[in-house]
Amino acid sequence: MPTVTDADLPTLAIEKPEFDADPWPLFADARKQHPWLARYRDGYVVHGYKAIKELVVRDDKMIPAIGGLVEFYGGEGTMWGRFMKEMLLSTPAGETHSRIRASIAPAFTPRTANRFKGEIRQVLRELLDAWTPSGHMDFADFISHFPVTVLARLLGAKADPMAVRENLEVQANSITFDKSLFPELLAGYDVLSDFVQGVIRDREASGSQDDGWLDEMIAARDDGRIDATELHFLLMMLFPAGYDTSKNMIAMTVNTLLDHPEHWARCAEDRAFCTKVIDEMFRFAPVAPPMRIVIQALEYEGFTFQPGTLITFVPAIAGRDPSVYEDADRFDPERTQSIRHIGFGQGSHICLGMHLARLQIEEAIHMCAQRIRNPRRDGEATWRHFLGIWGPKSLPIAFEPDAERPEETLSEKAAA
């Protein structure tokens, strides 16, 4: 079987800014040369729907790639390096990974997420009260305060999460391979680590709150299913895993709905429609690309990927795969063809926070649509790197502020 290095494949400069705002036409061109695979600066990019589904689950041949950043930055021997290599997402599928996931899984069920609905709405309400009166805002900046505040509140943190937020912005850049960032990455580790330490200490002092969440994770440590470092890294990881992803997905949704004002108006009235919109968004423009390193020669569809090869999987392009989706570039929340998106990944590392994420995102769109009427672009959006947690970097909008709708009137209306 030929190794993939000899194959005649398109080479894409996906690290370049031209991919950030609108990568789809560039991939559509690449697809003419090869339907699901391309080369890029750091390795290979798999962009076909079927290929991603079949390959990303090959835990026998590949391991998560994020720990590789540690070598690049020369971070061995630091706590940051340990965190990057040992956190759940870096732990290869197998006994340790399954043990940690199973121990804390009860904290991440839809039931737990649903219990947090009131708290999530309260955070949104406070943010919207503060940000909407002027009638214009950078939506990306606004929404960046949301997931981190929710996480901090749900964990009962006493410290101000805004320091953590700034630090997460720095961490997000680690994917750009800029060595001058290293001191900031180390300092950032300390900020997040202290924050999480405070959360654990406070809960130990106050005793169980019966929240089915932090208590559940602390109980897993207390009865020995996970150790203290695993708990610490797990709580730390929730911030980078849940922050950029959720906020960018919400900003991406707003960016899309700015071109579909009829959908935006309906989101204000119809909560169930918000679920359809978000499901379609996870097909249309999801933001998180799983990355893997090949550890044993991997054969697929006539190619061999050699050990050491980096593979990036891009669900954002798979969602537009014309061999799977009809009229793939059309945004349609009422799509009847229900081929499930892969925006939360697949297999053993599938997003642990997905139930909480969906709820947060859907509630955010529902409430924002009520309070931000008739939004329109108020300047050009700028974009984050396509490679990394993608989405609008800034999204200036102008709109008419409105009041929140009481839920009863809405359900009456939906019932009528």
Add this chain to the structure above:
Amino acid sequence: MAKITYIEHDGTEHSVEVETGLSVMKGAVLNSIPGILADCGGACACGTCRVFIAEEWRAIVGEPSDMESAMLEIADESTPGRRLSCQIPVTDELDGLVLRMPEKQF
């Protein structure tokens, strides 16, 4: 081996033999039966393998665990016989099992 009948939302039936020891979810996936997605591969983490067990089989299949019930809250529905098919091991006792699949996984 146990014969299992998976019924799609539109009524299309698929009857297949599934090896004991596998899960009811795996039986569907290995036979390419549409309607069960199994995004997490059977770890009780994604909730995309939801099924409704036919009434006469509910007592034999049994009730979901607490963790499974918490996952089943993924869908706001009260259809009886709800289970996650990845959490049901196929045994000889289940020979003849009939179950329905939802219109949408979530």
